[in-house]
Amino acid sequence: EEFSPPIHEYPGSVAEVQLGAGSRKPVFLGGQNALYRFEEPQPNPPVVTFDVFDIPMPGLPKPIREHFEDVMEHPGDWAKKAVKDFGANMVTIHLIGTGPKVMDKTPQQAAADIEEVLQAVDVPLVIGGSGDPQKDPIVLEAAAAAAEDERCLLASANMDLDYKKVAKAAVDYNHAVLSWAITDINMQKTLNKYLMKEGLTQNDIVMDPTTCALGYGIEFSIDVITRTRLAALKGDTDLQMPMSSGTTNAWGSREAWMKKEEWGPTEYRGPIWEIVTGLTMMLCGVDIFMMLHPQSVKMLREIGETFTK
Amino acid sequence: MAVTAMDVYRLLPKTNCAKCGEASCMAFATKLSEKETDLELCTQLSANEADKLADVLAPAVREIMIGKGNKAMMVGGDEVLYRYELTYYNPTPLVIDISDDMDPAEFEERVKKIEGTEFERTGELLTLDAIALRNKSGDVSKFKEAAEKLKSSKLALVLCSFDPEAMKAALEAVGDERPLIYGATENNIEEMAALALEYNCPIALFVPNDLEKMKELSRILRTKGIKDIILDPGTFVNDGIGDTLDNFVMMRRLAVEERDDDFRFPILGVPAIAWLDNGEDDINTAIKEATIAATLMDKYADMMIIHGTEIWELIPVLTLRQSVYTDPRKPQAVDPGLYEFGEINEDSPVALTTNFALTYYTVEGDLKAGKANGYLLVLDTEGRAVDVSVAGSQFNGKAVADLIKETGIEDKVKTRKMVIPGLGAPVSGEIEDESGWEILVGPRDSSALADFLREKM
Ligand code: B12
Ligand code: SF4
Numbered sequence: 001e002e003f004s005p006p007i008h009e010y011p012g013s014v015a016e017v018q019l020g021a022g023s024r025k026p027v028f029l030g031g032q033n034a035l036y037r038f039e040e041p042q043p044n045p046p047v048v049t050f051d052v053f054d055i056p057m058p059g060l061p062k063p064i065r066e067h068f069e070d071v072m073e074h075p076g077d078w079a080k081k082a083v084k085d086f087g088a089n090m091v092t093i094h095l096i097g098t099g100p101k102v103m104d105k106t107p108q109q110a111a112a113d114i115e116e117v118l119q120a121v122d123v124p125l126v127i128g129g130s131g132d133p134q135k136d137p138i139v140l141e142a143a144a145a146a147a148e149d150e151r152c153l154l155a156s157a158n159m160d161l162d163y164k165k166v167a168k169a170a171v172d173y174n175h176a177v178l179s180w181a182i183t184d185i186n187m188q189k190t191l192n193k194y195l196m197k198e199g200l201t202q203n204d205i206v207m208d209p210t211t212c213a214l215g216y217g218i219e220f221s222i223d224v225i226t227r228t229r230l231a232a233l234k235g236d237t238d239l240q241m242p243m244s245s246g247t248t249n250a251w252g253s254r255e256a257w258m259k260k261e262e263w264g265p266t267e268y269r270g271p272i273w274e275i276v277t278g279l280t281m282m283l284c285g286v287d288i289f290m291m292l293h294p295q296s297v298k299m300l301r302e303i304g305e306t307f308t309k
Numbered sequence: 310m311a312v313t314a315m316d317v318y319r320l321l322p323k324t325n326c327a328k329c330g331e332a333s334c335m336a337f338a339t340k341l342s343e344k345e346t347d348l349e350l351c352t353q354l355s356a357n358e359a360d361k362l363a364d365v366l367a368p369a370v371r372e373i374m375i376g377k378g379n380k381a382m383m384v385g386g387d388e389v390l391y392r393y394e395l396t397y398y399n400p401t402p403l404v405i406d407i408s409d410d411m412d413p414a415e416f417e418e419r420v421k422k423i424e425g426t427e428f429e430r431t432g433e434l435l436t437l438d439a440i441a442l443r444n445k446s447g448d449v450s451k452f453k454e455a456a457e458k459l460k461s462s463k464l465a466l467v468l469c470s471f472d473p474e475a476m477k478a479a480l481e482a483v484g485d486e487r488p489l490i491y492g493a494t495e496n497n498i499e500e501m502a503a504l505a506l507e508y509n510c511p512i513a514l515f516v517p518n519d520l521e522k523m524k525e526l527s528r529i530l531r532t533k534g535i536k537d538i539i540l541d542p543g544t545f546v547n548d549g550i551g552d553t554l555d556n557f558v559m560m561r562r563l564a565v566e567e568r569d570d571d572f573r574f575p576i577l578g579v580p581a582i583a584w585l586d587n588g589e590d591d592i593n594t595a596i597k598e599a600t601i602a603a604t605l606m607d608k609y610a611d612m613m614i615i616h617g618t619e620i621w622e623l624i625p626v627l628t629l630r631q632s633v634y635t636d637p638r639k640p641q642a643v644d645p646g647l648y649e650f651g652e653i654n655e656d657s658p659v660a661l662t663t664n665f666a667l668t669y670y671t672v673e674g675d676l677k678a679g680k681a682n683g684y685l686l687v688l689d690t691e692g693r694a695v696d697v698s699v700a701g702s703q704f705n706g707k708a709v710a711d712l713i714k715e716t717g718i719e720d721k722v723k724t725r726k727m728v729i730p731g732l733g734a735p736v737s738g739e740i741e742d743e744s745g746w747e748i749l750v751g752p753r754d755s756s757a758l759a760d761f762l763r764e765k766m
Pocket of ligand 1: 213249663668671692695754758
């Protein structure tokens, strides 16, 4: 019998989402009609977005801090360095300072930070809140207005906050929304449906099915993300959006940050932890990665690009 | 696709005689299909029927033993493409290479390092599995001598040479220990196959980036009656990693979905290739090797040869292996109940955690490292972490009050005060109400627990 490559036919496909418009160079996510490149060339390489914060982030691990020490006071400079020196495709500006228990910055101040970053770089932005369910929707609304027509990704809409407000801000000011569920496909489906009821389409939504870090439940993420991508290709229209990974969760793992002689230097352990976490998610179908360490970003991009060649 | 209980049941005697220890043939069939019992336990089958069943039950990927006795390791055995469909079997052995041209002291030191490498995680000791001896010298007698030396190692062996002469010499030394012959290629397949048969050893087939040829050569080995075959489609680094991945995925699909008998064998990946012609420094090369190892671990490598031995490079790979191979059907949990640390008496402090394996062993490690004395109550959260079980409310006041009663801790200590994890703060009031104990919310991370017990209790 002859050898023939095992190629599948897929009834469904992943929607393509454009991030960046107006004064931004656009980046495209998703668009796959197949699982692997030997079945069909993959349309878009994976994208890495570099984490930047609106405050000098006291908790950042040392291997990251040392690269950004000089720019941490100004999110614009920080973003510029990520793009210029480390080749970020995109930048995520986390508005951590708006957290009521952090600095309680006002939505107006958040909008000013967004303007600073928009001025500094011409890559598309992800705009993240502080994680406070009361405040995030109003912060994201103000940020969305400040970045009108630039097609940022608003992070995030989830079941614990006023996702309608976030969706409306995206529709009104031409942005996309990150739809975040916690390792739960049914929750993801429901949330996506709700968001589409608010006027967003498949091309305006990116999903974050949650990245549990290497050693901290990565197997749960592997299963959920694999099943989500397979569902998309099988034709489930509620799950056909590209996926995002909060790869920086890797830095929460002890093995990444804890000083321990027997484990060798954190300088190397940390970046590998982030690479392996991101890479594993990439192999399950994730399209965009939120990351922190320059070396991890470089390695992930290099590998990612070969998968679309 | 994996075999179903129904497929198995059809071939059983259907007498429900219960001699296998199960109540019925159906129950036995269910267990067989989940690999939780052995076919031999049914005593009511004819040899012919048993063979037929064994065939149906054979995993999509053949399970192969390398090494013997207490050096034996199992490779392959997988049934599914995705772990959530069942589970993956036989965690990918990590084989570390060593060359036959090293000076004796260096050689010995490397063997020691390979054997001694270990990393403890969630109560499990993660270690390296085998040694791959490379005939780097190209010299027949050097290869044999080095193989001889490895006889005293406690690990299984892979013999790496494409020269049948050298392979024969090494097999004369260690052929009775079932090393993996690595390997056969297009050019030496006849000679290597003869050695595999003569010494009854498993053999690896190396056919770089050409699955059509791989199929052809695999068929040749099979026709000769060789059953224990391992397939190496080549590991390519840099731009080639995409091809490598394609080959691995195609081979596994052919085995699992198409049941293509030429591909129903374990796949060997060789991340060690990263070290060949490395223009980069050792650190970057080690990071690259770990990255390739992770890629192949995620996508179907059943066995890998690695060169780097730095612990910081191996920890992520070992951890990924542990994660990918955990059985999704079983909670990762420890027994709930009462645990003791250090010296205890009726004035000892009491702390609480959950029975998720990762949580428990992290806390245990921290208590031991901090030389803490005291009791640890372990709550049954069905194997969930602290914040997960708070969110899912398995961690609640009533459950903790019940745990206090069941363990009899109130008879062992005079205190009625307990530290709970920082992340358990939302339920501290509830626990006080249900148990009548005073609750102290402890630090968020258990690394600070030992000091907390000393200072605050
Ligand atoms: C993996 C994971 C899961 C896995 C479960 C893994 C498991 N077996 O527990 C799955 C996918 C199943 C899951 C499910 C859910 N999850 Co979840 N999950 C996580 C994740 C990513 C990691 C958890 C983990 O493994 N931590 C590691 C262990 C070791 O940590 P730990 O148990 O807390 O132990 C540490 C400390 O508590 C402390 N400690 C422990 N014991 C003690 C004792 C004392 C005395 C002291 C002082 C300290 C101490 O030290 C330990 C080491 O640092 C977290 C996010 C995160 N934290 O990164 C979310 C997270 C916990 N999940 C969350 C949620 C909401 C859920 C769900 C409710 C979602 C859903 N859709 O249903 C479900 C709940 C399921 C249920 N309980 O029924 C939220 C919780 C939010 C909140 N606080 O309300 C989190 C924080 C994610 C988030 N950011 O929103 N989850
Ligand atoms: S021993 Fe065989 S025949 Fe008897 S119950 Fe078990 S499976 Fe059925």
